[in-house]
Amino acid sequence: MTDENLSAVLESRIRDFIVHGQGEFEQLLLEVHAFQRAKCPPYAAFCDSQPAAANWREIPAIPLSAFRHAAIRCFPEGEIVRTFRTSGTTGEGYGQHHFRTLDLYHAAALAGWVGAGLPRENIFCLIPHPDDAPHSSLSQMAGWLAPRENFFFGRWDDLLAAASEPALLFGTALAFLDFFEHLGERGVTLPEGSLAVETGGYKGSRRDMPKADLYRLFEDKLGLAADRVYNEYGMTELSSQFYTHGAGNPHHGAPWIRALVIDPETTREAADGETGVLRIFDLANLDSCCAIQTRDLAIRRGDGFELLGRDPSALPRGCSRSADELLSC
Numbered sequence: 001m002t003d004e005n006l007s008a009v010l011e012s013r014i015r016d017f018i019v020h021g022q023g024e025f026e027q028l029l030l031e032v033h034a035f036q037r038a039k040c041p042p043y044a045a046f047c048d049s050q051p052a053a054a055n056w057r058e059i060p061a062i063p064l065s066a067f068r069h070a071a072i073r074c075f076p077e078g079e080i081v082r083t084f085r086t087s088g089t090t091g092e093g094y095g096q097h098h099f100r101t102l103d104l105y106h107a108a109a110l111a112g113w114v115g116a117g118l119p120r121e122n123i124f125c126l127i128p129h130p131d132d133a134p135h136s137s138l139s140q141m142a143g144w145l146a147p148r149e150n151f152f153f154g155r156w157d158d159l160l161a162a163a164s165e166p167a168l169l170f171g172t173a174l175a176f177l178d179f180f181e182h183l184g185e186r187g188v189t190l191p192e193g194s195l196a197v198e199t200g201g202y203k204g205s206r207r208d209m210p211k212a213d214l215y216r217l218f219e220d221k222l223g224l225a226a227d228r229v230y231n232e233y234g235m236t237e238l239s240s241q242f243y244t245h246g247a248g249n250p251h252h253g254a255p256w257i258r259a260l261v262i263d264p265e266t267t268r269e270a271a272d273g274e275t276g277v278l279r280i281f282d283l284a285n286l287d288s289c290c291a292i293q294t295r296d297l298a299i300r301r302g303d304g305f306e307l308l309g310r311d312p313s314a315l316p317r318g319c320s321r322s323a324d325e326l327l328s329c
Contacts, residue, residue: 007074007286010035011104014283018107018256025255026056029283032290033059039074042066043289057260057269061279061291067095067237072288075100084137086236097137097237100287105239108284109141112254116243118197118230119168124159125151126171126179137236138199142170156182166193169222172200173214180221189223196224199232215247233307237292239284242305250304256283261300262293270300278305 010032017023030053037047043062050060066072073080079100086095099105114120123146128136130143132153142151152159153171156179163169167190171179176198196218211231218224227246234241240257244250253259260269261276270276278294285292298305 006035007100011101011286014104014256014286015107017283018104018111018254021255025258025283029056029059029281029290032283032286035286036074036289040072040289042070042072056258056281059281059291061281061293062289063293064095064235064237064295066289067097068093071096071098073098073100074287082140083135084140084236085135095237097288102140104284104286105137105140106144108240108254108256108282109144112241112243112257113145115254116230118195118243120145122165122167123150124162124167124169126153126159126169126175127151128153138172138234145170154178160188163190163194166191168194169196171196171198173198173209174200176214176218177209180217183221187221187223194222194224195228195230196222197230197232199234212247231307235294237285237288238280238282240282244304244307248306250301250306251298252304257281259298259305261298261305272300272302275299275308277311278307 010028013023013028014032017025017028033053037044043066046062046066047060051058053059062072067086071077080098082099082102084097084099110120125142125146127133127142128139129148129151130136130139131148133139150162152162153175159169159179169176169190176196198214215226215229218229219226230243230245231251232241232243233251238257240254242251242253242257242259244252251259258281260279260281261274262268262279263270263274263276275297278296278298280292280294282290282292295311297308297311299308
């Protein structure tokens, strides 16, 4: 089988798993890992120093920094259809995630959203439209969820005027803070049945706020109780997301994305209730790398995780910082 045919077959099988639940996660992930090791030279070099994987948990996970320093892709440069970028910071540069096709990203983003119990109607985005932020994977996802007229990034009065029926507000934590600051002493009550989805931390930006305080603002400013507020955890280097809602609940992913909490001292999986660094395995990352070592700290909670935030030793970066920088211009 040619490389092109193998990629097409794997893509079809992964899509069937995402959309229809057909197939078996571990078998698919091991096949994707073998394909990526054969077709992505930087990943192959990284794997050469690692033991062979006997199961999905043992697949070598490249650090996020690899996306800044090397072309993590399994196809020729001329076949790139889109490149999403992290925001980057002074002295750090930005990571790049190259896509040969957006089909699996599209399928995973929409199926993951619905699987988290989120509606597809009346979504208002506090995020730049993809035409205005073509290198933002978050904007691309938002563009699949809502029409252009439902994008209100920085247009907070227009957003208030539009939210006359039950709506879902989707934006970064930083954009919501900007919105709340615009409201000042005012508070509004969104129509009954409304929700909010906030994504991204603060990542060393000019603002910071504990999650409990942020969620109190959702209630004070918009009339949304904590259990009406969701958090989406994702990153430019992934094609899938994790979700939670309310305060103190763990994040969970769809069947095609898994997370391990790794003890940084032993590099073994942390026990339930222990803290470590998140390692993520994403089947939808077919054409880049399916196993990624993040720099985010979390507590293992059964088959989910409680997100604590960025490792203090890591430099600030990410989609939410990118949006915040636009707001400060």
